[in-house]
Amino acid sequence: MELDHIGIAVARLDAALERWQPLLGAPHAAPEVVASNRVRVAFLSAGATHVELLEPSGEGSPLEKFLAERGEGIHHLAFRVPSVDAALAEVVARGGRVVDRAARPGARGRRVGFAHPSAFGGTLVEFVEVP
Ligand code: CO
Numbered sequence: 001m002e003l004d005h006i007g008i009a010v011a012r013l014d015a016a017l018e019r020w021q022p023l024l025g026a027p028h029a030a031p032e033v034v035a036s037n038r039v040r041v042a043f044l045s046a047g048a049t050h051v052e053l054l055e056p057s058g059e060g061s062p063l064e065k066f067l068a069e070r071g072e073g074i075h076h077l078a079f080r081v082p083s084v085d086a087a088l089a090e091v092v093a094r095g096g097r098v099v100d101r102a103a104r105p106g107a108r109g110r111r112v113g114f115a116h117p118s119a120f121g122g123t124l125v126e127f128v129e130v131p
Contacts (some may be wrong), residue, residue, distance in 0.1 A: 002080045005043065005050035013040055013055040016072075017104040020044055020051060033105050035056050041107050052078070052107070054062040076114070076124035085128040090131045091115045096111055103129060 010016035013031055020028045021028060026045040033040045038061035054075060056063040066075060083089040084103035091098055096119030106112030111129040119125070
């Protein structure tokens with residue numbers, strides 16, 4: 001399974017881009033709001049994978065709670081799968097919890113779904129559909 005990206009929670013996307021862009025040395029895609037997650041994100045290339053910087057967008061963003069409790073830092077790992085629905089069903093079949101029962105629209109026009117952190121020992125895992 002391929003790592004699609006590493007999601008990093010940040011309080012302010014613009015400030016985070018100023019930190020990460022010189023390190024990674026690659027231009028970032030234009031930031032976009034992902035309404036289904038109430039976050040604003042930007043992706044930076046990092047070799048075969050990407051770094052996704054996420055800031056809260058809108059009232060009651062779940063990311064606000066994450067930042068308040070744990071501060072800035074690694075938020076999730078995202079893996080490429082041929083079917084998000086199948087990947088989520090497999091987690092459930094193994095007795096794991098999921099945040100999403102089915103795929104929903106994510107960043108970059110891709111279908112995504114999240115397992116619950118408890119399913120992977122405290123790490124939030126996102127599945128990204130790459131047909
Ligand atoms: Co992500």
